[in-house]
Amino acid sequence: xxxxxxxxxxxxxxxxxxxxxxxxxxxxxxxxxxxxxxxxxxxxxxxxxxxxxxxxxxxxxxxxxxxxxxxxxxxxxxxxxxxxxxxxxxxxxxxxxxxxxxxxxxxxxxxxxxxxxxxxxxxxxxxxxxxxxxxxxxxxxxxxxxxxxxxxxxxxxxxxxxxxxxxxxxxxxxxxxxxxxxxxxxxxxxxxxxxxxxxxxxxxxxxxxxxxxxxxxxxxxxxxxxxxxxxxxxxxxxxxxxxxxxxxxxxxxxxxxxxxxxxxxxxxxxxxxxxxxxxxxxxxxxxxxxxxxxxxxxxxxxxxxxxxxxxxxxxxxxxxxxxxxxxxxxxxxxxxxxxxxxxxxxxxxxxxxxxxxxxxxxxxxxxxxxxxxxxxxxxxxxxxxxxxxxxxxxxxxxxxxxxxxxxxxxxxxxxxxxxxxxxxxxxxxxxxxxxxxxxxxxxxxxxxxxxxxxxxxxxxxxxxxxxxxxxxxxxxxxxxxxxxxxxxxxxxxxxxxxxxxxxxxxxxxxxxxxxxxxxxxxxxxxxxxxxxxxxxxxxxxxxxxxxxxxxxxxxxxxxxxxxxxxxxxxxxxxxxxxxxxxxxxxxxxxxxxxxxxxxxxxxxxxxxxxxxxxxxxxxxxxxxxxxxxxxxxxxxxxxxxxxxxxxxxxxxxxxxxxxxxxxxxxxxxxxxxx
Amino acid sequence: xxxxxxxxxxxxxxxxxxxxxxxxxxxxxxxxxxxxxxxxxxxxxxxxxxxxxxxxxxxxxxxxxxxxxxxxxxxxxxxxxxxxxxxxxxxxxxxxxxxxxxxxxxxxxxxxxxxxxxxxxxxxxxxxxxxxxxxxxxxxxxxxxxxxxxxx
Numbered sequence: 001x002x003x004x005x006x007x008x009x010x011x012x013x014x015x016x017x018x019x020x021x022x023x024x025x026x027x028x029x030x031x032x033x034x035x036x037x038x039x040x041x042x043x044x045x046x047x048x049x050x051x052x053x054x055x056x057x058x059x060x061x062x063x064x065x066x067x068x069x070x071x072x073x074x075x076x077x078x079x080x081x082x083x084x085x086x087x088x089x090x091x092x093x094x095x096x097x098x099x100x101x102x103x104x105x106x107x108x109x110x111x112x113x114x115x116x117x118x119x120x121x122x123x124x125x126x127x128x129x130x131x132x133x134x135x136x137x138x139x140x141x142x143x144x145x146x147x148x149x150x151x152x153x154x155x156x157x158x159x160x161x162x163x164x165x166x167x168x169x170x171x172x173x174x175x176x177x178x179x180x181x182x183x184x185x186x187x188x189x190x191x192x193x194x195x196x197x198x199x200x201x202x203x204x205x206x207x208x209x210x211x212x213x214x215x216x217x218x219x220x221x222x223x224x225x226x227x228x229x230x231x232x233x234x235x236x237x238x239x240x241x242x243x244x245x246x247x248x249x250x251x252x253x254x255x256x257x258x259x260x261x262x263x264x265x266x267x268x269x270x271x272x273x274x275x276x277x278x279x280x281x282x283x284x285x286x287x288x289x290x291x292x293x294x295x296x297x298x299x300x301x302x303x304x305x306x307x308x309x310x311x312x313x314x315x316x317x318x319x320x321x322x323x324x325x326x327x328x329x330x331x332x333x334x335x336x337x338x339x340x341x342x343x344x345x346x347x348x349x350x351x352x353x354x355x356x357x358x359x360x361x362x363x364x365x366x367x368x369x370x371x372x373x374x375x376x377x378x379x380x381x382x383x384x385x386x387x388x389x390x391x392x393x394x395x396x397x398x399x400x401x402x403x404x405x406x407x408x409x410x411x412x413x414x415x416x417x418x419x420x421x422x423x424x425x426x427x428x429x430x431x432x433x434x435x436x437x438x439x440x441x442x443x444x445x446x447x448x449x450x451x452x453x454x455x456x457x458x459x460x461x462x463x464x465x466x467x468x469x470x471x472x473x474x475x476x477x478x479x480x481x482x483x484x485x486x487x488x489x490x491x492x493x494x495x496x497x498x499x500x501x502x503x504x505x506x507x508x509x510x511x512x513x514x515x516x517x518x519x520x521x522x523x524x525x526x527x528x529x530x531x532x533x534x535x536x537x538x539x540x541x542x543x544x545x546x547x548x549x550x551x552x553x554x555x556x557x558x559x560x561x562x563x564x565x566x567x568x569x570x571x572x573x574x575x576x577x578x579x580x581x582x583x584x585x586x587x588x589x590x591x592x593x594x595x596x597x598x599x600x601x602x603x604x605x606x607x608x609x610x611x612x613x614x615x616x617x618x619x620x621x622x623x624x625x626x627x628x629x630x631x632x633x634x635x636x637x638x639x640x641x642x643x644x645x646x647x648x649x650x651x652x653x654x655x656x657x658x659x660x661x662x663x664x665x666x667x668x669x670x671x672x673x674x
Numbered sequence: 675x676x677x678x679x680x681x682x683x684x685x686x687x688x689x690x691x692x693x694x695x696x697x698x699x700x701x702x703x704x705x706x707x708x709x710x711x712x713x714x715x716x717x718x719x720x721x722x723x724x725x726x727x728x729x730x731x732x733x734x735x736x737x738x739x740x741x742x743x744x745x746x747x748x749x750x751x752x753x754x755x756x757x758x759x760x761x762x763x764x765x766x767x768x769x770x771x772x773x774x775x776x777x778x779x780x781x782x783x784x785x786x787x788x789x790x791x792x793x794x795x796x797x798x799x800x801x802x803x804x805x806x807x808x809x810x811x812x813x814x815x816x817x818x819x820x821x822x823x824x825x826x
Contacts, residue, residue: 070793073808103795268750271792299688306697306734307788309804342689345697347732350789364692364720366727425752425794432795461751495751495794509754513789519731620813622767644767647760648813 043325045203045212045333052204056194057116057158061092061136064110066192068099068278069271069310076107079124083109083132092136098279098314100163100192102179103432105149110192111136116157118166122149122176149173161206162189175451179430182444184411186419187395188435191279196314199321202282208327210398214290215335218401223294224250227397230405231417236262236353236390237463237490238566239416239479242397248377249295249385258386259292259300261394264358266305266350267464268513270493272421273391275433277304277311280395281318285341287394289332290401292339295387300341303358306348315343350465350517351567355380355388357519368521369565390491392421411437416478420489426461426496428452439478445494446472452496459497459582463490465510466570468577469503472496486577488570502598503582504589508536510574518567525568528559532572540599544590552586553579597660600645605638606659607649617649617658678702679710682717692718692728696735705736741777741784743822746801750790753798757812761798762787764815783822 055062065071065080084094100108105122109132112118119135121128128147135148150173152166159165163185171177194201202208214223228243249257261284265273276284288300304312319341322328330338349367351357355376357367362381380386396418400408409417416438424431428450436445442460446452457472468487475481482489497506515529532555535548556572556579563569579586588595594602607617607626618626618636625642626649629635638649638658650658678698682690695718699710706729715722729735747753747762765771765785769778777784793799796808802818810818 069791069806070795070808073793073796073799073806103793106795265792266789268754268790269752269794271790271794274792306732307791340688342691343694344691345694347693347696348734348788349732361693361728361731362691364718364724364728366731423794425797426755465751493751495755497755501755506751506755509749510751513749517789622764622813622816644763646764646767646812647757648764648811651811652813 048203052200059114062112063094064097066108067096070103071106074106101433104430116154118152120150149176197317210401230400230408235392252385256384257297258381259297260388261302263304264353269495270491281314283395287397303344351519368519413439413478422492424450427498443474456498461495463488468573502596503578507574507578514571524562539589541601542592593662616652620648620652744784746786746788748799749787752794756797758798760812764812
């Protein structure tokens, strides 16, 4: 084995200095962006770290604009383009970064000043541009404070390995503090602070340290033992111990082995893989490399979802970049370990997140799940042992290698150690991507971090469409407790549903999704789900009959007991859980009433007095249903015969004077008015 | 034979994945025609039926041409709960789409569904020609379509 001192490859340090430091002073307008040299060169880790520090903790101010998918949806590209266009006279550089997690605050701009202070601006629009420019340009001590959300200070100026290295010194927006305070950012600490396309910044933030340790200071068996004692469980849903999986592949007699990263994150409402890939792709590559090194694989695949074009782009760039500096390919970091990664783009099928279905696709066949055993870890891609891990699991591995198994077990519960990323969405104020220790209670997540209103929240949907919909109450989020509540943690999507959401319709939507995503191999899943959807559609269109609930129950039981794979077994969970917990809503639908006033055929719109007659509803109504009544009390009314129930008037009314009523109520109200 | 198909032979054994080739073909044409599929089958030495099976398995592959602009409505749980069906219904109305037809008769817009683009905080979302816009209300739909028409 080669020692570190022998590994001094040609440094690109000088290159970087001349590109960014000196030249930009001469030529203030041209902001040279970092480019990896075009020639294949083995760069040592030290020189990469030094190079990353130049941009990351420089003596220029640095502006980070979050331009991940959520940022773009909020218009962050306009902000970036405007800031980038400005002539900063070499004093400031503007960077595109990923997502820091506070998706509700997008577009988010964050400034690092040379003295190590970080200024966070949320919900940025053109009106506060001037404040951002002032903060970035002015000398210390004269900063302008309005519109700031928070200021943090690096614990030790110039050392920044993640958001955990910052101390909060001033909070202007208390929600921002509440969002971050209960979190522990172990694996997502770099997200939103580094340029995801720049390998040097990743290294400067402590990246590749684990790979170096694994390559030169640990034996392969030791790596596996560390992961095993850490108790890391697969984050994709099933929760299988990762170390055990690695060990099975390690002990296999077949010497050709593969690593596959499963980024086919199909669960609606879960986007942690997307954030990790868009904001910190190198950490996933590092996790893959360590796994490959431990089990002895030389080829890896990343099976990524087609619906995440930005993540695909980020991965392509990251793989190319890692190749160019010799962190991928032959003899990684000058060692005897060689590894390559190929990207596989899925085509939009939920079932392909199932490992055997994924392997079928990679083999060029339809993605139909296969009977296990043999498990892929014994006989997978091209019949060789294949370790398939979720993106989040892989991102955990470098942290464990670097900090040890004991440190990892400090957080979480004994059976589910470590931290888990959850995605908060739905009817709460602060939505986003959060990392908390496993076993944190839902109360902290929904009420403290998410600022959800306890009174208005009806249900939680945990673990994607095959998870369950459970009533909102305080319980701890670890694998066992959630399972006993009737749901699964799954990949970690938490969609909060408030009292306005109709449970029957949500269940119908889930079943519709599952029916369209069924691979069609088992007839009970292919046909049964369609039948189940038809029954639920009967309910939501107000044509229910007394025996329909028994039929729904029998059908969902049959689907889950006969299907072959996990998809079919869990496909009816949304229906069974809502039937258990929200049976009254189902019964109301049988009687032709939607208690949550959502199902179109069962509701009517009314304009209630006092109406200000602003005509907003009249102007947006596409079907001409909002009319002026011409009898003695002249006023605007909704003609229920013409109404197409598009909710346009309800959304447009500035005074909340549109009321939606369900049929039974409507009859009563009608009598009162006429 | 297109350049992209010719690249197949240069790929190493580990990189020869049919699904990646199908994406390349779709990128080039906007859809996957029968001719291209036959060409790929010949190159890769697999039956056309196997490729056809792969194409029909996925939502994102098209076997017939799409309209000039593509609008995807996100149907993920969060978007659905926050009103994606209302946007979809309004689009169907405005584009006068009939059952099983996803492209407007003037060939301007193709309406598609996507299950979660992963920006649930901005729900409900639509993706117009790859550009994501969030917090859409159904009465904004005519404006969006108008701006597409004006681009013509």
